[in-house]
Amino acid sequence: MDMKLEFVVLPVADVGRAKNFYAALGWREDADIGEGDGRVVQLTPPRSGCSIMLGRSLTTAAPGSTQGLYLVVDDVEAARAELAGRGVEVSEVFHDAEGGLPRANGGGRVPGLAPERASYFSFASFSDPDGNVWFLQEITTRLPGRLW
Template sequence: MDMKIELIAVPVTDIDRAKEFYTRIGFNADHDQRVNESLRFVQLTPPGSACSICIGEGITEMVPGTQNAIQMVVSNAQEALDHLTSVGAAAQGVDNQPWGLFVYFADPDGNQWALQELPDYARLDAWREEHGVNNF
C-alpha cells in the first residue's frame, strides 16, 4: 500500500499576502476557492513537487508562524538561495553539513522552511568513516 503526503497546512494571518509571497518565490497557485463564509481554501505547489501546501481561512487551528518543519529538496542550494534573494525573500544559507547543503527562509508570518541539496554520497561515506558513524 502506498501512502503519499499530498497537502500540508501552513497557518497565515493574511491570505493574499501569503499567496503573493509563495507565488513570487515560484509556487504555482492551484486553487483559490471561497467555499463558504468561514472557509477559503488556497492550494499552492512548489515546482516539481507532488506535495502542495494550503493556506486560508478555516483551514487549521495552528497559530500563524508556527509551521517550522517543512523541508524541500533542491538540486542546487546556491541557486535556490540566489533565486530567493532575487525575488526579495529573506533567506539564509548555504549551511554546509555532511548530510547536505541547506538554505533557510521564512514566509511573512514566520513559518520556516529548509531547502536541502542532497549530499555527494561518496563525501558522506568518507565523513562517516572519519567520524566512526555507521548508523545513518
C-alpha cells in the first residue's frame, strides 16, 4: 500500500498573515478557499511533496504550538542566507553537542556546522509569525532506503 504525507496542518491566529509569510518564502499557493473562520490556505515549499494547510477551524491546537517541522536542504548555510535575505529572522547555523537532532529546549546547541559537515546534523531554525518552529536540516547523503 502506498502512503504519502500530503499536508501538515499549522495552527495560526491569522490565516492571511500566515499566508503572506509563507508566500514571501517562495512557497507555492495551491489553494485559498473560503472566508472568515472557514478559510483554508494550502502552500507548498519548493520541490516538496508535502504542503502545509493553514486554517483556524482545522485544529484545536493553539496557534504557534507546532514545533520541530523540518525542511531538508542541500546547503544549510545557503538556505539560511536566502531566508534571511527574504526578511526572516533565522538562527545561525548550529549542530547538537551530542551529534543528534535539536532538542526541544534548545539545549546542547554548538555554533557552526556539524563536524566534517556530517549529513543530517547541521541546522538553522526560524519561526513563523505565530511561533510555529521550523528547522532547516542539511542532508547531502541519504540514509540507505530513503528516497529524495
